[in-house]
Amino acid sequence: MxxxxxxxxxxxxxxxxxxxxxxxxxxxxxxxxxxxxxxxxxxxxxxxxxxxxxxxxxxxxxxxxxxxxxxxxxxxxxxxxxxxxxxxxxxxxxxxxxxxxxxxxxxxLQRQCSDSTTFSYRIRELPRRQAVLTRLYHPQPLENLHGWQRHTWGAEDLPSALNQASPLAVFHDQPIAGALPRLDLGVAVDDTTSHLALPPTFRLQNLPARRLACITLDSTQQVDSAVLDLACRSLAGSGAPLNGEAPQLLQEHGVLELRIPLL
Known part of the structure; x- marks a missing residue:
């Protein structure tokens, strides 16, 4: 159920x-x-x-x-x-x-801006992609994405073809929290994944083409600060406006990259 x-x-x-x-x-x-x-x-x-x-x-x-x-x-x-x-x-x-x-x-928000850490970012246009994700409710803070499987149920039953895929987290409660905290956790994949059998707790999710602000982070603990920084710059007119959609955190080739959707 x-x-x-x-x-x-x-x-x-x-x-x-x-x-x-x-x-x-x-x-x-x-x-x-x-x-x-x-x-x-x-x-x-x-x-x-x-x-x-x-x-x-x-x-x-x-x-x-x-x-x-x-x-x-x-x-x-x-x-x-x-x-x-x-x-x-x-x-x-x-x-x-x-x-x-x-x-x-x-x-x-503007009152918080003076105390926010400044992050360097670049704007990228990324094509449509896919991800294999499961949803967590009231999730615990993530120490890193390398051990994402231990936070989920059913990850051990994922096809072996996904073992080398890049871990991905989608933060639905950024930039402001909702009544039911939610986090999607899994891996980014290519279009060849659609034929794979997934455990019932996982789903194949389309990630539409997006204009994104991309920030390299040292740890997952910087996610909140980075989103706040981009939001402050947007309100001040010194940065690209956010579109209010969920930020994504991707671990690829040893690099942790936060991707914030833009208008």
Missing amino acids: CQDMMRAEIWLQETLDSQQGIEELATRMGYSSSQIRRRFRKRFGVSPGTYRDQLRLEKAARLLIHTPQNISHIAAVCGYRNHSAFSRAFQRYYGDTPRHYRQRLRLT
Whole structure:
């Protein structure tokens, strides 16, 4: 059941901008709507509909803080059909209007900027890629990516063809944390992986082509500081604007590289 509800949670995350309902999710998973609601609530403590609303509003909060997009556009990409419905839902969840929240959180972030470490970065345009990932909830801090398998369940059953693949972590709670901390952990792969049989806890994930700010790090402990630095520069107009999507950390050829998606 935990694997099924993990797949349900990922589906909800990936369909934030759609109007597909829980009935569609139930059909995909072979359950009734009432079974999905009951099992999801048992696993995550809230109904699927409430959880997706949380994800939509948390995504909106990131976009409000870190991008110049107008509020109507943010409402639309987060699955709201009109500005008024979005504003009401946002104020219920955060206790502030989207406009005031944007102003307040940007001021809070700017106050942190003077104490932030400065990182060198380069901007790269990376093509579409793929990854084999599993999801962790309330993850423990990662010491490094070399021993990523010990943090997961089922990694020992991955095909041997992936033994040399580069470890990858996707931080869904950056630049600001959500109600349910989540981390995707696994390896970056090429297109030849689609024919491999994966353990049920893992999935093949498409990573779309992106413009990224790439930062070489000494350790995983620098992730938070590096994201903060890029966010501060973006707000100050001295760096490329972030797009609010999850940063990725890749260990390749002995180099630890943080990749932050940009507009």
